Amino acid sequence: MPRGFFSRGHVWPAFTIALILAAISFYLFLIASNWFYLGWSDTLYFFSHPRMWQRFWLTVWTSTVSMALSLLIGIPAGYALSRFSFPCRNLFASIVDLPIVVSPAVIGAFLFGITTRFPFDLIGEHYHLYIGRNIYGVLLVQFTVTCAFCARLMKASFDMIPERFETVSRSLGASHFRTFFKLVLPMARNGIVASAIVVWARAAAEWEGLMLFVGATEGQTDILPFAVYLDWNGGMMGWVSSMTLVCVLMAVAAMAAMRLIGGKSRVW
Amino acid sequence: MSGERNPLAAIGPAAPGRRGAPGDRLLFKTFFYSFAGFLILFSAYLFLANLDQLFVTEAAVRSREPALWEENRKVLTSFAGGFWQDPYFWKSLNLTLMITLITTLLASAIGIPAAYGLSRYRIPGKAVIEVLFSSILVIPASSVALCLIVMFNYGPLWDLQQRWGFRFAHSLFPGMVIASFVLSFALGLSAWKAAFDSVNPRFEQVARSLGSSRWRAFRTVSLPMAKSGLAAGVILAWTRAMAEFSAVLFFCGTFGELPPERFSTLERALRIDQADWLSVAIWAQIEYGNVEYGFALAYILVLIGGLSVYAMHRIGAKGYIW
Amino acid sequence: MIEIRNLSGTVGEFCLQNINLSVRDGEYLVLLGPTGAGKTVLIEYLVGIYRQQEGAILVDGEDVTPLYTEERHIAYVPQDYALFPNLNVSRNIAYGLEARRFPRAEISRITEQMLESLGIGHLRHRMPLNLSGGEKQRVALGRALATRPRLVLLDEPLSALDENLRTQMSRELRDLQQSNRATFVHVCHNFEEASAVADRIAIMDNGCLVQVGTLEQVKAQPRNEFVARFLKTQNLFPAVADGATVRIHGIQLEKKSTIRGERVMAIRPENIRIHPDTESGRPNLFRGVILEAVPRPHFMEYIVDIGLKLAVFHIGERRYRVGDSLGIELPQEHIALVERA
Numbered sequence: 001m002p003r004g005f006f007s008r009g010h011v012w013p014a015f016t017i018a019l020i021l022a023a024i025s026f027y028l029f030l031i032a033s034n035w036f037y038l039g040w041s042d043t044l045y046f047f048s049h050p051r052m053w054q055r056f057w058l059t060v061w062t063s064t065v066s067m068a069l070s071l072l073i074g075i076p077a078g079y080a081l082s083r084f085s086f087p088c089r090n091l092f093a094s095i096v097d098l099p100i101v102v103s104p105a106v107i108g109a110f111l112f113g114i115t116t117r118f119p120f121d122l123i124g125e126h127y128h129l130y131i132g133r134n135i136y137g138v139l140l141v142q143f144t145v146t147c148a149f150c151a152r153l154m155k156a157s158f159d160m161i162p163e164r165f166e167t168v169s170r171s172l173g174a175s176h177f178r179t180f181f182k183l184v185l186p187m188a189r190n191g192i193v194a195s196a197i198v199v200w201a202r203a204a205a206e207w208e209g210l211m212l213f214v215g216a217t218e219g220q221t222d223i224l225p226f227a228v229y230l231d232w233n234g235g236m237m238g239w240v241s242s243m244t245l246v247c248v249l250m251a252v253a254a255m256a257a258m259r260l261i262g263g264k265s266r267v268w
Numbered sequence: 269m270s271g272e273r274n275p276l277a278a279i280g281p282a283a284p285g286r287r288g289a290p291g292d293r294l295l296f297k298t299f300f301y302s303f304a305g306f307l308i309l310f311s312a313y314l315f316l317a318n319l320d321q322l323f324v325t326e327a328a329v330r331s332r333e334p335a336l337w338e339e340n341r342k343v344l345t346s347f348a349g350g351f352w353q354d355p356y357f358w359k360s361l362n363l364t365l366m367i368t369l370i371t372t373l374l375a376s377a378i379g380i381p382a383a384y385g386l387s388r389y390r391i392p393g394k395a396v397i398e399v400l401f402s403s404i405l406v407i408p409a410s411s412v413a414l415c416l417i418v419m420f421n422y423g424p425l426w427d428l429q430q431r432w433g434f435r436f437a438h439s440l441f442p443g444m445v446i447a448s449f450v451l452s453f454a455l456g457l458s459a460w461k462a463a464f465d466s467v468n469p470r471f472e473q474v475a476r477s478l479g480s481s482r483w484r485a486f487r488t489v490s491l492p493m494a495k496s497g498l499a500a501g502v503i504l505a506w507t508r509a510m511a512e513f514s515a516v517l518f519f520c521g522t523f524g525e526l527p528p529e530r531f532s533t534l535e536r537a538l539r540i541d542q543a544d545w546l547s548v549a550i551w552a553q554i555e556y557g558n559v560e561y562g563f564a565l566a567y568i569l570v571l572i573g574g575l576s577v578y579a580m581h582r583i584g585a586k587g588y589i590w
Numbered sequence: 591m592i593e594i595r596n597l598s599g600t601v602g603e604f605c606l607q608n609i610n611l612s613v614r615d616g617e618y619l620v621l622l623g624p625t626g627a628g629k630t631v632l633i634e635y636l637v638g639i640y641r642q643q644e645g646a647i648l649v650d651g652e653d654v655t656p657l658y659t660e661e662r663h664i665a666y667v668p669q670d671y672a673l674f675p676n677l678n679v680s681r682n683i684a685y686g687l688e689a690r691r692f693p694r695a696e697i698s699r700i701t702e703q704m705l706e707s708l709g710i711g712h713l714r715h716r717m718p719l720n721l722s723g724g725e726k727q728r729v730a731l732g733r734a735l736a737t738r739p740r741l742v743l744l745d746e747p748l749s750a751l752d753e754n755l756r757t758q759m760s761r762e763l764r765d766l767q768q769s770n771r772a773t774f775v776h777v778c779h780n781f782e783e784a785s786a787v788a789d790r791i792a793i794m795d796n797g798c799l800v801q802v803g804t805l806e807q808v809k810a811q812p813r814n815e816f817v818a819r820f821l822k823t824q825n826l827f828p829a830v831a832d833g834a835t836v837r838i839h840g841i842q843l844e845k846k847s848t849i850r851g852e853r854v855m856a857i858r859p860e861n862i863r864i865h866p867d868t869e870s871g872r873p874n875l876f877r878g879v880i881l882e883a884v885p886r887p888h889f890m891e892y893i894v895d896i897g898l899k900l901a902v903f904h905i906g907e908r909r910y911r912v913g914d915s916l917g918i919e920l921p922q923e924h925i926a927l928v929e930r931a
Contacts, residue, residue, distance in 0.1 A: 012483040016385030019378050020397075023453070027400060030450070031407070033419040073303055080304035084297065090581040094574055095311050097581075102573040103511040103547035104409070106566040109554055113318040113563065144314065151307055176296035201406035208409065208513050212554060225408030232414065232518070240414055247411040248403075255403035259395065470672045476659035477637050477666035478686030478737060485660075488685070492676035 031248050034241045046242035056246060059223040062135065063203035066142035070150040070199055075192065078154025079180070083163070099148045104208035107144060112213040115140075133215050138223060141209035150199045157191025158184070194261045201254035205247070224250075315570055321563040322348040328559070349553070349561025356524060357565070359543035366540060367444045368509040374445065375453040375505045380498060383460035384486065388469065404454040412450055413518035420446075420519075437519050440535060444545060447515035456505030463497025464490065500583045507576040510569065513547040520545070522552055591615055592741055592773065597635065597645030604631040605797045609645070613741065613775060618767050620784040621777045623794035624820065629777045632794070633743050636775070637666045649740055660689070665734035669746045671726045673718035679729050680705060680714040686737040704732040707769070723751045724759060731763070735770050742767075744776040748783055760786040781821055793817050809858065810924075815931035818856040823926075824901040825862075829855035831927050841897050844873045845925050853927040859891070860903040861924035864910075865917035874925075878918040880910055894918055 035043065046052055081093065099107055114120065115132055123129050131140055161184060169179040185192075207225035214221050216230050224243050231239040324347065351357045386397065404412070419425060420436040429435055436442050467490050475485040491498075523530075524544045531541035544552060546569055554562035592613040599606050606628050613619050621629045635642045638659035646653045654662045665686070673682055683704050687697040705711045708728045718726060727747060734742050747763065748756045764787045767774045778784055784791055785805050792802045793813075801813040812818040818826055829838045831853050836843045838855055865875065878896035885891075889905045896918050910916060 012481075012486065013385065013389055016381040017389065017391070019382040020385050020391065023378065023382055023457070024397060024400065027404060027450075027454070030412075030415045030419050031404075033415055033423065037418045037422050073306060076300050076303035077307045080300040084301065084304075090578060092308050093581050094578040095308050095315075097577045098311055098315060098570065098574055101507055101511060101577045102570050103513050103550070105513045105547045105551050106569050107314075109550060109562060109566050110314050110318045112554075113321050114314060117317060144310075148307060148311060151304075175292045177292070177299075180296070198406065201403075205406050205408040212551060225410045228408065228410040228414055229514075229518075232410075241418060244411040244414045244418075247408045248415070251403045251407040252399065255399050255406065258402075259399055468672070470668050470670070471674060473637065473639050473659065474666055474668060474672045475674070475685065475689070477662070477664060477743075478733065479660050479663070479689040480685075481660055481689075484689060488689075489674055489676075493674075495676075 031252075034244045034248070038238070038241050038245070042238060043242060043245065046238060047246075051239075052242065052246065054219065055222060055224050055227050055243070058219075059204050059225075059250075062138050062223055063142060063200050066139050066146055066203045067150075067196060067200040069139075069143050070146040070203070071192075071196055073147050074150030074154050074199070075185075077151040078156075079158050079184070081151060081155040082158035096148050096151060099144055100152070104145065104206070105212065108141065108209035108212035111137075111141060111144060111209060115213070132213075133217065133221070135220055137214040138210060138221050141213060142203040142206050145206050145209070146199050146203045149202055150195065153195035153198060154188075154192065157188045157195055160191065161187050190261055194258045197254050197258040197261070201251055204250060204254075318563060318566075322560050322567070324560055347560070348564035349558050351561055351564045354561075356543060356549075359539055359541065360524075360546055360549050360565075361568075362538070363440070363444075363540040363543040364510065364546040366538070367440075367448060367545075368506055370445050371448045371452055371509045372456075372502060372506040375449060375456045375509075376502055379453055379457045379501075379505070380460050383457050383501075384464050384490070386457075387461050387464035388472075401454050401457055404451065405458075409451070409512075409514035410518065413447070413515040416447060416450065416515060416519045438521055440520070440523065440531075440540060443520045444516055447519040448509040448512040450515060451512060452505045452509040455508045456501050459501030459504050460494075460498055463494040463501060466497060467493045496583050500580050503576050503580050503583075507573060507580075510572055510576075511547065512545070513551070516545040517548050517551070522548060524549070524552065591648075591650055592636075592775075593646075593648040594632075594636075595646045595648065597632075597642050597647065599631075599635060599640070599642035599644065601631045601634065601640050604628045606631055606635070606642070607797050609799050611792055611799060611802060613773055615773055616771050618764065618774045618776065618787055618789045620788035620791050621775060621794060622779065622781065622784045622791050622820070624779055627779075627794040628797040629779075629794055630745060633666070633745055633775070633777055636664055636741070636743055638662050638664070663737075663739050664741045664743060665737065665739035667730045667734050667742065667744045667747060669749065671718075671730035671750075673721075673726055673729055673733075675718055678715050678717055679710065679721070682718065682729055683732045683736050685733060690737055700736055704736050708732050708766075724755050727751070727759060728762075731766060735766070735772060738770075739772070741773050741775060744774060746778055747776065748778065749780075756783065757786070763787055793820065795820075811926055812856060812928050814929040815854045815856075818854070818926070818928055819931075823856045823858050825855075825857045825859060825898075827855045827898055828930075829853055829927070836925070836927065838898060841876070843920060843922075843925065845922055845927070847927060849927045852930070854930055856926045856928050857900075857920055857924055859901040860889075860905075861921060862900060862902045863919040863921065864892075864902060864904050865919060866908070867917060872919055874920045874922060876918050876920075878916055880912050880914045880916065883910065883912055 038046075081096070086092070115137075120131055123131065129136065131137055165183060165187065166179050169183050170176070174182070204223075205225055207223065207229065210221065210223070210226045211229065216222055216226070222230055224247050228240050228243050228247070231243070385391070386394070391397070417437060420429070425436070436446060471489050471493065472482075472485045475489045476482070480488065522544050524542055526542060528536070528541060535541045543549075546565060550562045550565045550569070552562075553559075553565065594609050594611045597606060597609040604626070609632065621632065623629050631640075634640050636647060638654070638657065641655060647655055649662070649664070654664075674685065677685065680701050684697050684701045687700060692700070702711075705714055708731065710725060710728050710732070713721065713725060713729070718729065721729065727750075730747075731742075744763075748759055751759055760783060763774070763776070766772075767787075776784075776787060788805060790802060790804055791808055793800045793808065795816050801808055801817050808817065809821055812821060812823065815826060827838045829836045829852075831837075831845065831847060831849050831851065833848070833850055834844070834846055836845045836853075836855055843855070865872075876896040878894040878900070880892050881895050881899070882893040883890060884893075886903070889903045890909065892902045892904060892910065894900050894902050894916065900918065902918065904910075
């Protein structure tokens with residue numbers, strides 16, 4: 001017997017798929033709109049300008065440095081969060097998550113509030129290292145946000161490895177450290193690489209903190225997402241659109257790479 | 269005896285010193301705890317050390333006064349800027365809660381069925397869809413916001429608005445909802461999809477073999493089974509909407525300084541006129557010089573964010589983080 | 591009456607080829623086969639989770655292939671029972687009735703009746719999460735039977751239970767099927783389990799239906815070496831038949847049949863007779879020495895060498911020891927000549 005597409009059984013699937021299509025077309029239109037606005041020739045013009053690439057490389061190296069710092073702290077911290085049990089787990093986990101879930105403007109304000117105090121004033125005095133309206137400020141903002149983020153991602157990667165393997169390894173006489181470095185880390189390698197990519201992309205996307213805490217110095221602190229804001233305020237719509245295009249491409253490339261490695265950016 | 273031919277006999281018993289060394293476990297735990305501890309302390313320090321910014325010092329008042337260039341605006345020199353006395357604060361809170369509520373409802377209404385479809389049905393190009401939605405979460409918020417501006421203020425959508433005589437951007441109602449919806453929906457979708465992924469499709473197959481239609485099987489089986497994950501996704505979407513900053517700043521701007529005539533009677537009746545999105549208000553107040561006021565607002569956002577993330581941990585949510 | 595005609599299809603790595611099977615009303619059919627034979631795929635085709643690429647599934651003469659799962663009226667009990675964790679026991683049983691829009695009074699009457707007949711009335715307000723394996727299974731059966739489906743499909747229903755419960759539940763399954771006059775198709779990979787419940791057995795291997803028949807039929811005349819092996823026929827030897835006799839290595843057996851040529855000789859260990867005295871001059875009587883004697887719960891298992899190493903199950907008072915010399919009779923009617931696998 002013939003059945004139409006909208007017969008009883010199909011209404012619900014058709015409805016859900018229609019919503020998916022609507023959402024996808026909205027988001028695709030959203031991220032492609034800049035290119036429609038710019039067109040080929042303008043895109044080529046702005047992309048061939050050294051000002052763009054200077055900012056691009058600034059973004060790449062700052063986010064790479066903050067990714068490296070975050071991994072250094074995040075991997076062991078993620079392992080501790082994943083394996084050890086301690087009282088008030090949920091409370092501590094929420095504290096770790098706070099820098100990620102509150103508005104990034106708040107982070108900027110709070111960093112602005114603490115850089116004149118205890119650890120930072122000592123660093124400034126002894127090492128003549130000023131953390132504030134310079135590149136170190138950029139790194140601090142990126143690090144603050146990505147460090148917690150990285151620990152959460154690492155916790156998720158380590159959670160996927162059953163604890164059984166560690167028990168077996170220790171029952172065979174390997175020490176805790178040996179088990180971690182020779183067994184757990186290699187097993188989690190894919191997850192760590194995938195997470196590192198997400199962390200990098202997240203670091204390259206951070207800018208709200210810079211607005212309150214670092215401020216603009218042409219060629220020094222204007223990483224791409226911040227430069228989008230600065231040039232938008234300056235009314236340079238062409239620059240803004242082309243830089244947005246670069247940011248979008250960076251994010252999509254990072255996420256595609258992460259997916260190719262087989263990672264998930266799922267955390268909870 | 270055969271023991272002599274046993275290849276293991278040549279190795280002998282395990283060296284006693286290498287196993288069960290009491291220091292090893294302690295050192296190991298201390299090592300890893302110290303990193304986790306650093307993270308927790310750093311975060312706690314960041315949020316607690318700023319508490320004294322709420323108090324006004326004499327020096328700050330004196331240094332601020334000459335910087336004032338507008339006479340009709342009074343300097344807020346009480347504790348935390350006296351934010352509870354200021355209608356601007358209450359209106360902003362009102363506005364933000366109202367808009368985030370609408371956003372969350374809208375995102376759930378669209379996102380939960382869409383997530384169900386993504387999780388259950390075979391859709392071509394699912395990998396591309398997943399890359400798209402996960403990259404939305406790592407595209408810089410300023411770029412997303414700018415995409416919104418370009419999308420609505422140029423091209424066909426702008427022509428449409430011209431013809432109908434109304435504007436998406438720089439408006440309270442559709443503008444702020446759109447701005448906070450974009451990232452909130454993408455994040456919620458991933459959490460809802462994860463919630464449905466964790467429900468075995470077998471339950472629905474059984475329900476359907478007993479005579480349920482697809483919609484009924486979804487409503488009576490999958491939906492209640494995924495309940496806690498879905499609730500966590502709603503909280504996540506709401507928290508993300510509350511934390512939105514760039515999109516609202518770019519797409520809607522500030523409304524606090526606009527004259528009252530710019531607002532409709534409905535907006536005035538709802539008491540959301542001359543108010544700002546909370547996180548934008550923080551930035552605006554600190555830039556203006558009302559540091560205590562700004563920090564008080566920031567602490568309110570931290571409190572809301574902390575409570576909702578604690579709720580998510582209690583529920584045991586699954587999903588992405590941004 | 592369920593009829594499967596020329597059904598073929600592929601799901602993932604599983605592939606079904608040209609399945610023809612009919613299930614009579616009120617019958618208990620067991621679908622037997624090793625892991626990966628495609629039993630579960632066949633079940634999934636019947637339920638309507640997937641559509642077969644070719645062939646038809648006829649229920650009472652109507653082709654149900656284009657129908658959705660919910661329209662086929664075929665109840666499905668998966669391996670893990672899939673009890674809805676958000677509903678209590680009686681709501682689980684009533685689920686199908688509610689979905690099929692039975693009147694409310696009818697729903698509560700049938701649910702009560704089902705709870706009563708399954709002996710789980712005291713569980714009615716419990717949630718499925720804290721039920722034992724046997725209780726879960728009873729609820730799942732009640733849920734499937736409540737709507738009086740045309741067919742009940744059970745996917746490995748006993749494999750999640752422990753050994754003792756398994757025998758008890760298999761008896762209950764059988765009783766339930768009889769008292770409800772329902773049609774059951776039960777999938778399993780265990781011959782003992784199948785023999786406890788089945789009216790008929792359908793044996794599958796590698797996506798094909800190899801043999802269908804009653805337990806006695808398939809035991810007496812397995813279609814091929816695979817079936818014989820799967821039904822625990824331990825004594826299998828390559829043999830050459832010429833119509834009157836069968837030759838295995840150096841041994842010649844009398845066996846009248848129409849089969850000629852190379853085959854596999856199969857005889858079940860419980861059909862081999864032991865004679866303490868070897869002088870009776872019967873056909874197919876050989877002298878053998880016991881190589882091994884293994885006590886089993888209800889019988890003795892001997893490995894006897896008569897030029898072939900045979901496994902023999904012996905029930906009886908008399909015990910033999912390793913090294914004893916005995917007369918071993920291979921009755922002609924129990925010798926089966928089967929195709930090589």
